[in-house]
Amino acid sequence: MAEVQKTRKDKELGLTGFILKPMLLTLKQTIKSTIHRPQTVQYPWEKIVLPDVFRGRPGLIFDKCIGCGICMRICPTRCIDLVTVDDLKKEEGKPAEKVKRPRVNVGRCMMCGYCAEYCPTNAMIVTPEYELASWTREDIIYDPYKLQFPGVPGNEVHIIEVLPSEVKKEGVVPRPNTENKDLPILEEKKCISCSRCAKDCPTEAIVMKEFGVNEKGRPIKRPVIDKEKCVSCETCVEVCPKDALTMSEVL
Amino acid sequence: MYIDIWQFLGGLVHWLLVDIIGPILGWIGFHGLESWLGSPGVLNFVTILLVALIVFTVGMLVAITHIWQERKTLGRLMDRRGTQVGPIGLFQNFADGLKVLVKEAIIPDAADPLVYNAAPVIIIGVSLFMFVTIPYSQGFYVANPQMSVLLTLAIFSLVPFGVLIGGWASNNKYTLIGGLRAAAQIIAYEIPLLLSVIGVIILAGSLNFMDIVAYQQSHVWMVVPMILGFVVFIISMNAELERVPFDLPEAEAELVEGWMTEFGGMKFGLIMMSEYARGFVGASIATLLFLGGWDMPSFLQFIPDELWFLAKVFAVFGLFIWIRGAMPRVRTDQILAIGWKRLLPLAAINIFIAIIFKTLGWF
Numbered sequence: 015m016a017e018v019q020k021t022r023k024d025k026e027l028g029l030t031g032f033i034l035k036p037m038l039l040t041l042k043q044t045i046k047s048t049i050h051r052p053q054t055v056q057y058p059w060e061k062i063v064l065p066d067v068f069r070g071r072p073g074l075i076f077d078k079c080i081g082c083g084i085c086m087r088i089c090p091t092r093c094i095d096l097v098t099v100d101d102l103k104k105e106e107g108k109p110a111e112k113v114k115r116p117r118v119n120v121g122r123c124m125m126c127g128y129c130a131e132y133c134p135t136n137a138m139i140v141t142p143e144y145e146l147a148s149w150t151r152e153d154i155i156y157d158p159y160k161l162q163f164p165g166v167p168g169n170e171v172h173i174i175e176v177l178p179s180e181v182k183k184e185g186v187v188p189r190p191n192t193e194n195k196d197l198p199i200l201e202e203k204k205c206i207s208c209s210r211c212a213k214d215c216p217t218e219a220i221v222m223k224e225f226g227v228n229e230k231g232r233p234i235k236r237p238v239i240d241k242e243k244c245v246s247c248e249t250c251v252e253v254c255p256k257d258a259l260t261m262s263e264v265l
Numbered sequence: 266m267y268i269d270i271w272q273f274l275g276g277l278v279h280w281l282l283v284d285i286i287g288p289i290l291g292w293i294g295f296h297g298l299e300s301w302l303g304s305p306g307v308l309n310f311v312t313i314l315l316v317a318l319i320v321f322t323v324g325m326l327v328a329i330t331h332i333w334q335e336r337k338t339l340g341r342l343m344d345r346r347g348t349q350v351g352p353i354g355l356f357q358n359f360a361d362g363l364k365v366l367v368k369e370a371i372i373p374d375a376a377d378p379l380v381y382n383a384a385p386v387i388i389i390g391v392s393l394f395m396f397v398t399i400p401y402s403q404g405f406y407v408a409n410p411q412m413s414v415l416l417t418l419a420i421f422s423l424v425p426f427g428v429l430i431g432g433w434a435s436n437n438k439y440t441l442i443g444g445l446r447a448a449a450q451i452i453a454y455e456i457p458l459l460l461s462v463i464g465v466i467i468l469a470g471s472l473n474f475m476d477i478v479a480y481q482q483s484h485v486w487m488v489v490p491m492i493l494g495f496v497v498f499i500i501s502m503n504a505e506l507e508r509v510p511f512d513l514p515e516a517e518a519e520l521v522e523g524w525m526t527e528f529g530g531m532k533f534g535l536i537m538m539s540e541y542a543r544g545f546v547g548a549s550i551a552t553l554l555f556l557g558g559w560d561m562p563s564f565l566q567f568i569p570d571e572l573w574f575l576a577k578v579f580a581v582f583g584l585f586i587w588i589r590g591a592m593p594r595v596r597t598d599q600i601l602a603i604g605w606k607r608l609l610p611l612a613a614i615n616i617f618i619a620i621i622f623k624t625l626g627w628f
Contacts, residue, residue, distance in 0.1 A: 036591040036592060052346050
């Protein structure tokens with residue numbers, strides 16, 4: 015099949031393409047932008063209506079947080095750290111309990127929402143706040159109290175899962191991924207029965223059980239991990255003094 | 266309904282000089298001065314000054330409003346808001362004017378100082394000179410010579426001189442090229458412009474704006490029989506005013522402002538102002554020759570003639586802005602090809618049509 019040779023005349027726009035079409039187009043545009051307002055949003059006075067899933071600065075629901083530190087570990091810019099603060103709930107006549115809560119350097123935050131995505135209790139949320147300028151660098155480090163935000167349902171971010179085989183089926187709802195998770199595994203030779211993992215576990219998923227007595231007559235304790243309660247936060251791996259615990263990744 | 270500015274201001278000046286200042290001077294004892302102030306020569310001179318001042322002010326205000334109109338309309342064409350300084354952006358031009366006024370007057374080392382300084386004066390002077398012959402209504406004008414159409418178009422074609430020496434005096438090769446291009450383009454489009462006007466002159470049988478408008482009031486707006494001439498006139502006027510799509514000498518979006526590169530501060534402000542003053546004059550010539558001037562439907566007689574005229578001028582300038590918003594720029598060779606190969610034959614055909622209509626006595 016011979017290709018049609020384009021002559022020079024075909025390439026020229028001519029009267030219609032050069033004059034009439036753009037004139038009509040601009041006329042339509044002018045009428046449109048005169049009747050409705052132009053696209054410009056005059057920012058300090060007008061603001062765009064944000065969608066519910068807008069990812070602004072991270073927010074914290076203080077009472078839901080268990081202080082596991084997954085947000086701190088997942089943060090790509092390392093702008094989150096855990097600080098020890100007084101709990102908001104306190105009983106009468108007693109000093110407030112000390113708890114660990116995340117503190118966010120919003121100046122370094124890139125608003126990716128990973129902290130909210132990986133939070134096991136959905137205590138970390140994304141908020142629609144984006145006007146974060148301040149006069150000093152200290153002001154934009156949000157401590158856990160300042161980080162609090164009354165979350166609405168749209169503010170939570172879930173890791174949802176749909177299998178490729180389910181994509182075209184009807185009635186399949188994307189669901190949070192809970193079945194497969196990383197779990198710590200124990201190397202028994204290294205364990206010295208100190209039970210620090212059980213103390214530091216935020217969800218109390220680790221229980222120390224005794225397995226007999228050693229030569230000196232002390233009890234041999236080994237951590238037993240409750241797979242349902244574990245949130246794969248790696249706290250036990252970090253606190254282990256002899257590196258006996260490691261995370262086994264789900265492949 | 267129209268304002269006779271000569272009668273009004275003449276009466277005002279007579280009342281002021283003869284009835285108020287004259288007796289005061291006579292009471293003091295300056296009888297010679299009193300009779301000198303009351304003489305017709307002095308009264309006439311003061312009246313001319315006042316009329317010229319008022320027409321100049323009105324023309325400049327309309328030109329400034331054209332800048333505002335262009336900014337706002339182009340904004341709407343591009344789906345944005347345009348200027349926002351002051352109420353609906355009206356103060357932007359005054360802010361710009363203040364800005365260019367307080368700038369330092371710099372003359373480039375290599376430039377010819379005399380010609381460099383004279384070029385903006387020539388350009389703005391020639392542009393403002395054209396306000397003289399434009400009548401806003403039967404009574405609102407500075408001068409009404411017998412051949413006002415010819416005079417206006419003659420002044421119109423003086424501008425390339427200023428452009429050329431402005432580009433040359435800057436002593437910069439780009440401004441020189443820009444000036445030559447501008448001069449070539451303006452001279453090339455002068456011919457179709459004049460030929461498209463000739464059709465109107467043949468039909469109306471006069472070279473006077475007043476007579477042409479009177480003809481259109483009694484017969485029909487010239488745009489109806491002379492639609493071809495109107496199209497040629499608008500395109501040629503766009504090229505004459507160096508507006509998009511014929512803004513090759515300037516190309517303010519891409520190049521460095523063409524022949525006005527080396528001009529800064531108030532000199533640039535004056536050149537910019539002269540462009541819009543010429544735009545106003547071009548739009549008003551189109552209004553007077555083709556759109557019936559201050560002619561109006563009879564049931565709208567209560568609106569003054571001057572307002573009708575200005576409304577039509579703003580509509581024609583709006584057409585210029587619309588063309589600017591819609592069209593891409595043409596190349597140098599395309600500019601001259603359009604001018605010589607397309608518009609010139611069309612203008613010649615337009616003359617034939619006018620002669621046929623005149624012979625048959627249709628319009």
